[in-house]
Amino acid sequence: xxxxxxxxxxxxxxxxxxxxxxxxxxxxxxSTYLAWYQQIPGQAPRLLIYGASSRATDxxxxxxxxxxxxxxxxxxxxxxxxxxxxxYCQHYGSSPLTFGGGTKVEIK
Amino acid sequence: QVxxxxxxxxxxxxxxxxxxxxxxxxxxxxxxxxxxxxxxxxQGLEWMGGIIPRFGTTTYAQTFLGRVTITTDExxxxxxxxxxxxxxxxxxxxxxxxxxxxxxxWGQGTTVTVS
Numbered sequence: 001x002x003x004x005x006x007x008x009x010x011x012x013x014x015x016x017x018x019x020x021x022x023x024x025x026x027x028x029x030x031s032t033y034l035a036w037y038q039q040i041p042g043q044a045p046r047l048l049i050y051g052a053s054s055r056a057t058d059x060x061x062x063x064x065x066x067x068x069x070x071x072x073x074x075x076x077x078x079x080x081x082x083x084x085x086x087x088y089c090q091h092y093g094s095s096p097l098t099f100g101g102g103t104k105v106e107i108k
Numbered sequence: 109q110v111x112x113x114x115x116x117x118x119x120x121x122x123x124x125x126x127x128x129x130x131x132x133x134x135x136x137x138x139x140x141x142x143x144x145x146x147x148x149x150x151q152g153l154e155w156m157g158g159i160i161p162r163f164g165t166t167t168y169a170q171t172f173l174g175r176v177t178i179t180t181d182e183x184x185x186x187x188x189x190x191x192x193x194x195x196x197x198x199x200x201x202x203x204x205x206x207x208x209x210x211x212x213x214w215g216q217g218t219t220v221t222v223s
Contacts, residue, residue: 035212050212054210056210090212092212096167098155
């Protein structure tokens with residue numbers, strides 16, 4: 001089973017700042033099957049990035065994904081007020097699906 | 109574009125069972141895996157198990173072995189997750205998810221309350 005570790009646990013930022021979120025895998029992951037989600041309390045996870053670096057439909061270009069092997073990064077170039085939420089990385093494409101523990105992006 | 113629509117919220121007694129449905133529309137159903145993921149209040153995302161509809165092959169997380177059953181009905185493009193012997197710790201939102209070339213697709217979630 002691929003274990004995904006996200007860091008930091010919480011990121012305190014002001015609007016307009018850059019956010020860098022990390023997802024580290026316990027073993028090499030195919031980039032084809034690495035996704036990032038945003039979750040606002042009370043809502044389902046919203047797909048942001050799939051295939052490690054492809055933006056999902058209607059996702060603003062301030063969100064970008066990068067990485068390969070065991071290290072992946074989600075970057076928000078300039079955080080907007082609506083971006084304060086919890087972010088999860090996910091390995092998919094084979095069972096078991098696994099998720100990181102999440103990074104909370106909060107207002108500083 | 110495939111959409112997944114789940115059944116409505118449930119309130120169950122401890123020891124009972126719940127069956128949640130997930131209906132796919134707008135695309136091919138049988139060839140792609142469907143998984144069930146749950147999220148307890150204030151917690152992260154936990155994979156429960158999955159199925160490939162065309163072959164009926166299932167895999168389950170060790171945590172849920174013996175309590176969860178995932179099935180599909182290809183004639184209605186619907187997947188089901190049956191969880192038995194419910195306890196208070198099973199109170200959660202349950203999601204179905206599948207994947208396409210454009211990434212994972214999720215249902216809207218079904219809240220199951222065990223009380």
